[in-house]
Structure formats: structure tokens, C-alpha cells
Amino acid sequence: xxxxxxxxxxxxxxxxxxxxxxxxxxxxxxxxxxxxxxxxxxxxxxxxxxxxxxxxxxxxxxxxxxxxxxxxxxxxxxxxxxxxxxxxxxxxxxxxxxxxxxxxxxxxxxxxxxxxxxxxxxxxxxxxxxxxxxxxxxxxxxxxxxxxxxxxxxxxxxxxxxxxxxxxxxxxxxxxxxxxxxxxxxxxxxxxxxxxxxxxxxxxxxxxxxxxxxxxxxxxxxxxxxxxxxxxxxxxxxxxxxxxxxxxxxxxxxxxxxxxxxxxxxxxxxxxxxxxxxxxxxxxxxxxxxxxxxxxxxxxxxxxxxxxxxxxxxxxxxxxxxxxxxxxxxxxxxxxxxxxxxxxxxxxxxxxxxxxxxxxxxxxxxxxxxxxxxxxxxxxxxxxxxxxxxxxxxxxxxxxxxxxxx
Numbered sequence: 001x002x003x004x005x006x007x008x009x010x011x012x013x014x015x016x017x018x019x020x021x022x023x024x025x026x027x028x029x030x031x032x033x034x035x036x037x038x039x040x041x042x043x044x045x046x047x048x049x050x051x052x053x054x055x056x057x058x059x060x061x062x063x064x065x066x067x068x069x070x071x072x073x074x075x076x077x078x079x080x081x082x083x084x085x086x087x088x089x090x091x092x093x094x095x096x097x098x099x100x101x102x103x104x105x106x107x108x109x110x111x112x113x114x115x116x117x118x119x120x121x122x123x124x125x126x127x128x129x130x131x132x133x134x135x136x137x138x139x140x141x142x143x144x145x146x147x148x149x150x151x152x153x154x155x156x157x158x159x160x161x162x163x164x165x166x167x168x169x170x171x172x173x174x175x176x177x178x179x180x181x182x183x184x185x186x187x188x189x190x191x192x193x194x195x196x197x198x199x200x201x202x203x204x205x206x207x208x209x210x211x212x213x214x215x216x217x218x219x220x221x222x223x224x225x226x227x228x229x230x231x232x233x234x235x236x237x238x239x240x241x242x243x244x245x246x247x248x249x250x251x252x253x254x255x256x257x258x259x260x261x262x263x264x265x266x267x268x269x270x271x272x273x274x275x276x277x278x279x280x281x282x283x284x285x286x287x288x289x290x291x292x293x294x295x296x297x298x299x300x301x302x303x304x305x306x307x308x309x310x311x312x313x314x315x316x317x318x319x320x321x322x323x324x325x326x327x328x329x330x331x332x333x334x335x336x337x338x339x340x341x342x343x344x345x346x347x348x349x350x351x352x353x354x355x356x357x358x359x360x361x362x363x364x365x366x367x368x369x370x371x372x373x374x375x376x377x378x379x380x381x382x383x384x385x386x387x388x389x390x391x392x393x394x395x396x397x398x399x400x401x402x403x404x405x406x
Contacts, residue, residue: 006339007031008160010147012135013167014041016110017307017324019117021164022127023061024332031126033158035149037134037172041118046196047233047240048110049218052101053403054322057329058116059103062123066116071108072232073098074217079385082223082270085212089385091393093218100394101401107218107231109198109240113321130156135172138163140180140301143342161342162302162335166328169290171309181299187290190314193247194287195263198238205280209239212273221274224374225266228278229318241281244315247288260284289314297353298346304331311357316371317364319400323357330405356403363400 009025011018014036022032050058050071058064075094080087093105121127133149133156145163149156165173169187178184199205201215209230213219218231228243245266263284267275278284292312297305304310307324331349338345373381 006143006161008033009162009164009335010035010145010158010160011164011166012147012171012173013165013309014038014118014129014131015166015168015307016113016117016321017168017309017328018164018166019114019121020057020061020325021166021306021328021332022121022129023063023117023124024057024329025335026124026126027061028332028336030332030336032128033160034121034127034129035133035135035147035158036129036131037167039132041114041131046110046198046242047231048108048113048321049231049318050106050108050113051318051322052097052103052105052401054325055106056101056103056404057325060329061117061120063116063120066119067106067108067113068104070112070233070235071106072216072236073104074107074231076214077218077220078214079220079222080213081382082221082226082228082267082274085221085271085273088222088382089388089393090390091397092390097394097401101398102404105401107233107240109233109238110321112234130158135167135176138173138176138303140177140299140303142301145302162304164328164331165303165305165309166307166324168308169292169312171292171305173303174292174294174305174309177299177303181296184296184305185292185294187292187312190289190291191246192289192314193245193262194289194315195243195245195284196287197241197281197284198233199241199281200238201232201236203280205277206239208273208277208280209241212271212277215239220371221270222371222373223267223270224372224378225268226263227371228274241277242315243278243284244289247286262286296350298350300343300346302342302346304346304349306331311361313357313361314364314368316367317360317400319360319364323360326356326403326405327353333405360400 009032011034077091079089137148139146143161146159221228226245297310306327334345
């Protein structure tokens with residue numbers, strides 16, 4: 001294959017993972033074609049937390065300054081008991097966190113992050129973004145991947161030395177290749193539902209949150225039956241609320257209809273003020289939380305799955321987007337460092353990323369256990385949090401937020 005083809009990357013998906021991947025490869029001298037099945041990039045999603053391990057990369061890619069125009073830098077993560085509203089712990093962020101970890105901790109609307117990345121992509125002539133292009137076939141040969149996509153005007157082909165599947169939980173790339181690569185599996189419903197609402201800060205619901213939470217922080221309310229995370233977005237004009245409960249499968253999609261009684265019943269024993277906030281914030285949209293567990297994320301011929309396509313996780317460590325951003329950055333670096341041997345670069349990338357992802361998954365599982373604890377376990381949790389200084393809580397996150405790559 002000629003040099004030009006080897007330095008061409010095809011990326012499926014123009015979400016956070018795909019756009020970050022395009023920018024990372026462009027920064028290392030590669031041309032990228034991004035295929036997005038939606039007809040146009042439209043604002044979608046809800047709030048998102050971006051820890052310093054992610055914003056550090058966004059800064060390197062030239063997208064952070066744009067994002068900061070609409071994002072908020074919270075002063076702390078605050079944990080509260082949902083029944084008493086008593087503060088259990090506080091992890092300092094803000095300027096203290098930025099100095100500690102070398103980059104800011106931000107909260108934003110997901111659409112604002114995608115817009116910041118898309119604006120940066122538009123400035124890079126080596127990136128071609130094709131919307132309305134649904135991947136329908138993939139021909140795999142060593143260092144020569146040909147992707148066929150359906151468009152309203154007919155089919156098109158994009159070819160390169162590497163295909164990056166950055167198309168999320170219901171990845172078309174993963175589905176297309178599953179028949180020939182048994183290690184590629186479908187997503188799995190986790191048994192958890194995410195309930196999301198966005199409320200104006202000036203609304204009755206916004207005022208109800210301000211009365212029991214912290215308007216300039218990420219506030220998490222802990223309860224055996226559910227937990228809820230709330231924080232400001234869109235320059236502080238809105239609050240993003242996300243509650244998590246057990247539930248039945250409701251849809252093989254991002255959102256669906258679920259009985260609001262599930263959320264209400266999970267809140268038995270919470271404070272009246274918190275119950276009032278949840279009532280005022282409705283109607284809530286329910287999202288089934290799906291996970292993806294792949295035996296492999298790569299094919300040596302030149303295919304890599306990143307982000308949710310490879311390892312969609314529950315949101316209890318608030319690291320889904322950050323892990324996709326890390327994946328994209330490290331993949332571009334390793335492919336560029338070993339251009340003559342893509343098999344080696346892909347193997348190295350997967351071997352380096354897996355331990356990191358597994359550690360984040362363990363952290364998420366621990367968070368869920370702690371946040372939904374009850375009885376003696378909850379008492380023990382509260383005692384530990386009460387006796388652990390804020391600086392020690394921050395130290396516990398150094399491995400996560402202070403990550404700077406390989």
C-alpha cells in the first residue's frame with residue numbers, strides 16, 4: 001500500500017470519541033475521514049463531567065478554550081446524605097484542583113463539548129467530516145481497510161490504513177465485524193436506569209436544588225435505592241440532574257419510556273426537600289445503561305474500537321467520555337510512533353489501555369457500592385468519609401485525574 005493510503009484514517013462516528021480521534025490523528029500528520037450516520041450534527045445528550053485527565057488532552061488538541069466559554073469549573077464534588085441532606089464529604093476542585101492536576105475539572109452540556117470539537121475539526125483541512133453516511137460494509141485487508149457507507153445520494157467508499165470504530169454502544173463497526181471476529185460482542189443491559197432532567201436555574205426546580213445543593217459544585221445525594229448527581233451547565237443558566245436506579249430493559253436505544261413510579265419508589269426515606277426537587281424537575285427521561293465487554297478491541301489488519309464501542313461502562317466513575325478521549329489520543333500517538341508496523345502499534349495500545357480501563361471500572365463499581373450502601377455499611381461509609389481529610393480524598397484520585405498518557 002502506498003504512503004498516502006497508510007496515512008489515511010477512516011473514523012466511524014462523529015461523537016466525542018470520533019471527533020477527538022480525528023483531531024488527534026490530524027495532529028500527528030494523518031488525514032482523517034469521519035463518517036457520521038446522522039444527517040447533521042445536532043445538540044444532543046445531557047450534562048457531562050470532564051476531569052483533568054480529559055481536559056488536558058482537549059487543551060492539547062486546541063478545543064479547551066472554546067469549551068470553557070460555556071462550561072463551568074465547579075469548586076468541589078460534594079457528597080450528601082439523601083435522607084438528612086448532611087454533607088458527608090467534599091473533594092476540592094476549582095483552582096486548587098487545577099493546580100494539583102495541571103488541568104481543570106469542568107462540567108458542561110455534552111452538546112457544548114461536541115460543538116467545541118466540531119469547530120476545531122472544521123479548522124483542520126486534513127479532516128473530512130461526512131454526515132448522513134451509515135456504515136454498511138467493511139472490507140478488511142492488512143493496512144487496507146475499505147468502508148462502504150450508505151448516503152441519500154447513493155453509496156460511497158472511504159479507504160485507509162486504519163479504521164477507528166468510534167460509534168458508541170450500538171457500534172455499526174462492531175456489528176459489521178462481529179461475524180468474522182468472535183471477540184466482538186453486542187452491548188449488554190446493565191440492569192440500571194439513568195433518569196435525566198435539565199432545569200433552568202431560575203425555575204422552581206432550579207431554586208429547589210439551590211436550596212439543598214451547591215450551585216457551584218457537583219452535588220451527589222446518596223441513598224440505598226438510588227443516587228442523584230446535580231451540577232450547573234450552560235454558563236450556569238441550567239442545572240443537569242441525573243438519578244440512577246435499578247430497572248428493567250426499556251429500549252435498545254439511548255432513551256425510552258419508563259414508569260416514573262420506579263424513580264419515586266426508589267426514593268422512599270429521602271428528605272422532603274429532595275423529593276420536592278425530583279417532582280418539580282419532571283418529566284424525567286429514562287436512559288437504559290448498557291455496557292460493552294469485548295475480549296478484543298482491535299484487529300491486527302488495522303481496526304480499533306474506542307470509547308463506548310469498545311468498553312461502554314456505567315457512569316458511576318464519571319469517566320465514560322474521559323476514557324474515550326484518552327483512547328483516541330493514545331491510539332493516534334502509538335500509530336504515529338510505529339507507522340511501519342500497525343500490528344505492533346494496535347497491540348501496544350490495547351495492552352496499555354486495558355489495565356487503565358479495568359481500574360476505572362473497579363472504581364465505578366466501588367462508587368456504586370458506597371453510594372447505595374445501607375444499614376451498617378452506610379454507617380461505616382459515613383465514618384470513613386467523616387474522618388478522611390479533603391486532601392486525602394483528592395490524593396485518592398491522583399492516579400485518575402493526574403494521568404498524562406504512557
